[in-house]
Amino acid sequence: xxxxxxAVIPGDGIGVEVMKEGVKVLETLSKLxxxxxxxxxxxxxxxxxxxxxxxxxxxxxxxxxxxFDAILxxxxxxxxxxxxxxxxxxxxxxxxxxxxxxxxxxxxxLSELDCPIKxxxxxxxxxxxxxxxxxxxYAGIGGIEREGKEEEIALQxxxxxxxxxxxxxxxxxxxxxxxxxxxxxxxxxxxxALNHSMVFWDKIFKEKKANYPEIKTAEYHVDAAAMxxxxxxxxxxxxxxxxxxxxxxxxxxxxxxxxxxxxxGANINPDGKYPSMxxxxxxxxxxxxxxxxxxxxxxxxxxxxxxxxxxxxxxADTVMKGIEGSLEMREKLTPDMGGKGSxxxxxxxxxxxxxx
Amino acid sequence: xxxxxxAVIPGDGIGVEVMKEGVKVLETLSKLxxxxxxxxxxxxxxxxxxxxxxxxxxxxxxxxxxxFDAILxxxxxxxxxxxxxxxxxxxxxxxxxxxxxxxxxxxxxLSELDCPIKxxxxxxxxxxxxxxxxxxxYAGIGGIEREGKEEEIALQxxxxxxxxxxxxxxxxxxxxxxxxxxxxxxxxxxxxALNHSMVFWDKIFKEKKANYPEIKTAEYHVDAAAMxxxxxxxxxxxxxxxxxxxxxxxxxxxxxxxxxxxxxGANINPDGKYPSMxxxxxxxxxxxxxxxxxxxxxxxxxxxxxxxxxxxxxxADTVMKGIEGSLEMREKLTPDMGGKGSxxxxxxxxxxxxxx
Ligand SMILES: CC(C)[C@H](C(=O)O)[C@@H](O)C(=O)O
Ligand SMILES: CC(C)[C@H](C(=O)O)[C@@H](O)C(=O)O
Numbered sequence: 001x002x003x004x005x006x007a008v009i010p011g012d013g014i015g016v017e018v019m020k021e022g023v024k025v026l027e028t029l030s031k032l033x034x035x036x037x038x039x040x041x042x043x044x045x046x047x048x049x050x051x052x053x054x055x056x057x058x059x060x061x062x063x064x065x066x067x068f069d070a071i072l073x074x075x076x077x078x079x080x081x082x083x084x085x086x087x088x089x090x091x092x093x094x095x096x097x098x099x100x101x102x103x104x105x106x107x108x109x110l111s112e113l114d115c116p117i118k119x120x121x122x123x124x125x126x127x128x129x130x131x132x133x134x135x136x137x138y139a140g141i142g143g144i145e146r147e148g149k150e151e152e153i154a155l156q157x158x159x160x161x162x163x164x165x166x167x168x169x170x171x172x173x174x175x176x177x178x179x180x181x182x183x184x185x186x187x188x189x190x191x192x193a194l195n196h197s198m199v200f201w202d203k204i205f206k207e208k209k210a211n212y213p214e215i216k217t218a219e220y221h222v223d224a225a226a227m228x229x230x231x232x233x234x235x236x237x238x239x240x241x242x243x244x245x246x247x248x249x250x251x252x253x254x255x256x257x258x259x260x261x262x263x264x265g266a267n268i269n270p271d272g273k274y275p276s277m278x279x280x281x282x283x284x285x286x287x288x289x290x291x292x293x294x295x296x297x298x299x300x301x302x303x304x305x306x307x308x309x310x311x312x313x314x315x316a317d318t319v320m321k322g323i324e325g326s327l328e329m330r331e332k333l334t335p336d337m338g339g340k341g342s343x344x345x346x347x348x349x350x351x352x353x354x355x356x
Numbered sequence: 357x358x359x360x361x362x363a364v365i366p367g368d369g370i371g372v373e374v375m376k377e378g379v380k381v382l383e384t385l386s387k388l389x390x391x392x393x394x395x396x397x398x399x400x401x402x403x404x405x406x407x408x409x410x411x412x413x414x415x416x417x418x419x420x421x422x423x424f425d426a427i428l429x430x431x432x433x434x435x436x437x438x439x440x441x442x443x444x445x446x447x448x449x450x451x452x453x454x455x456x457x458x459x460x461x462x463x464x465x466l467s468e469l470d471c472p473i474k475x476x477x478x479x480x481x482x483x484x485x486x487x488x489x490x491x492x493x494y495a496g497i498g499g500i501e502r503e504g505k506e507e508e509i510a511l512q513x514x515x516x517x518x519x520x521x522x523x524x525x526x527x528x529x530x531x532x533x534x535x536x537x538x539x540x541x542x543x544x545x546x547x548x549a550l551n552h553s554m555v556f557w558d559k560i561f562k563e564k565k566a567n568y569p570e571i572k573t574a575e576y577h578v579d580a581a582a583m584x585x586x587x588x589x590x591x592x593x594x595x596x597x598x599x600x601x602x603x604x605x606x607x608x609x610x611x612x613x614x615x616x617x618x619x620x621g622a623n624i625n626p627d628g629k630y631p632s633m634x635x636x637x638x639x640x641x642x643x644x645x646x647x648x649x650x651x652x653x654x655x656x657x658x659x660x661x662x663x664x665x666x667x668x669x670x671x672a673d674t675v676m677k678g679i680e681g682s683l684e685m686r687e688k689l690t691p692d693m694g695g696k697g698s699x700x701x702x703x704x705x706x707x708x709x710x711x712x
Contacts, residue, residue: 088548142513142551143552150518156551156554162507195498198440230608231615252579252583255586
């Protein structure tokens with residue numbers, strides 16, 4: 001039996017609710033198979049913690065998390081704490097502090113689901129985004145000068161390093177190869193306007209491309225890519241993008257796959273030097289928090305990605321079977337899916353199906 | 357009779373083809389009504405010009421354009437000239453040089469057209485984007501350091517000034533008031549990650565909002581906005597966004613309104629100190645250039661916006677009538693619309709309808 005030490009940060013709002021279901025799934029798997037055991041340590045960091053302690057996480061938070069096998073994060077952010085505090089001081093701090101330079105996000109329409117785009121069916125929406133996750137537009141460098149004056153000016157600097165850009169692109173090319181869907185990688189750029197960062201991005205992409213002659217490629221400006229994802233999503237396989245562009249296009253992708261209730265993700269440190277963090281794409285959704293309305297499927301799909309990452313592919317498949325099975329019982333799903341089920345009932349259903 | 361001096365820059369690729377139709381429409385109006393006359397001066401700037409002369413436009417190009425009443429631009433960019441040269445040295449140079457700080461783009465599904473999103477009809481897609489058009493992410497500041505070395509790093513700095521940001525937001529609030537659709541303005545931000553530029557943007561928005569108590573507002577992160585535009589486009593009225601965010605979301609918008617063949621736009625200097633430039637959103641589309649395949653409607657719609665801007669609202673309405681009329685003859689439209697018509701035939705049809 002493999003044992004894993006998992007750090008659990010439910011965070012804020014619906015993060016708390018969906019996390020319970022994620023953990024339930026892991027515990028079910030453990031009981032079911034005896035193949036894995038999880039030792040969960042819960043951290044109450046987040047906006048409530050901030051309001052009490054003036055900080056989003058402990059000062060030595062990264063130190064505390066460092067030796068876990070993986071981190072599960074629910075969602076962060078709540079009215080009363082400015083977003084740039086709550087997110088930068090917890091979520092982005094972990095992503096950057098643990099060098100989780102790969103943000104891995106499947107955009108896939110599951111077989112029982114309806115695509116909002118006319119004429120597109122499951123199978124047409126099936127891509128994986130590899131988003132740079134530690135630098136780029138999110139570097140956090142800049143400032144505001146002459147505050148309040150007529151001449152006030154704000155600067156924000158993006159930082160792209162060769163080292164990280166290369167690693168991200170290698171990861172994406174390798175995935176395109178391993179995945180073996182279309183053997184295709186799309187790079188998202190905007191070099192017609194961002195004349196330094198994206199010209200640099202394109203240059204590294206061109207260098208890397210030479211090493212992967214078996215992978216077909218496309219390079220789209222981010223504006224065109226947003227359009228193509230709607231017009232011909234079936235032409236996308238693996239997509240590599242900067243931090244910001246990946247952020248925007250994966251939310252667009254979430255819309256194509258049935259909403260944020262189905263958008264799973266992972267923040268990966270492929271070097272294994274630090275723990276990776278598994279986190280659904282959705283936020284804390286304060287407007288529906290605490291009511292059992294949140295769809296836990298994104299979180300549970302995220303759990304599936306963690307199991308893959310830990311090397312338990314057949315367990316991961318069991319989780320996916322649970323998710324897909326639940327979709328056949330539409331009326332028992334959460335309200336975003338037109339059902340009458342609660343967050344925990346959906347978690348229950350998925351565990352039941354997994355146990356069959 | 358009002359006379360206008362119009363600078364015409366067809367540019368590259370399909371820019372040349374659609375421009376002919378735009379000019380045809382203006383000449384038709386002139387003959388038809390006797391209310392306006394246009395004196396066109398053609399400039400052959402663009403990528404071919406670059407390949408011959410090593411520059412995209414004359415050194416004193418802005419000087420030459422300065423005294424026109426308006427500029428018409430087709431599209432810029434062609435294989436063989438790097439995008440960051442062709443676009444920055446012509447299109448962006450005029451936008452910035454003439455302080456055209458408003459990029460005005462309607463995202464509207466015309467009544468005969470089909471929305472790619474299930475359940476959405478014309479009327480559901482009817483918003484106007486006001487995009488900052490001279491600074492922000494497009495400031496062009498930055499560089500690459502330690503080129504080719506392992507430590508290579510690229511920086512790109514966004515610049516937001518209070519002066520321009522205020523003017524753009526005022527313009528957007530005024531439009532939301534004047535338009536009187538939902539009296540609603542959406543501001544696009546990403547302050548949870550871009551902790552200087554977008555925190556600044558939000559601050560100015562909050563200040564301005566206080567002056568427009570009659571306008572309802574929403575503030576969405578750009579990622580969420582991309583999703584909402586697909587999920588509930590009907591909730592958008594006027595949208596104000598930075599240069600880059602406006603760029604991305606208006607291409608997404610183009611997909612909602614039937615493609616780039618219907619995406620019109622204007623680069624406006626509202627102060628009237630410099631000429632404004634009218635330009636469809638689409639690019640030069642080298643892959644279909646020179647074949648009569650390009651849909652001229654975006655260009656003709658752009659002409660309509662120019663007429664509005666010049667104060668000829670009833671002429672602008674006539675152009676719109678021409679466009680809408682043409683949509684009833686689907687088989688005569690260009691191939692992107694499923695028709696068999698050529699670029700110039702569609703221009704003809706629109707002029708015919710206008711003349712009735
Ligand atoms: C909350 C926010 C900072 C975050 C991001 O922009 O990365 C989120 O949108 C995401 O995609 O994980
Ligand atoms: C061609 C490019 C520089 C331009 C932009 O990004 O502004 C275009 O995409 C647009 O939207 O007008």
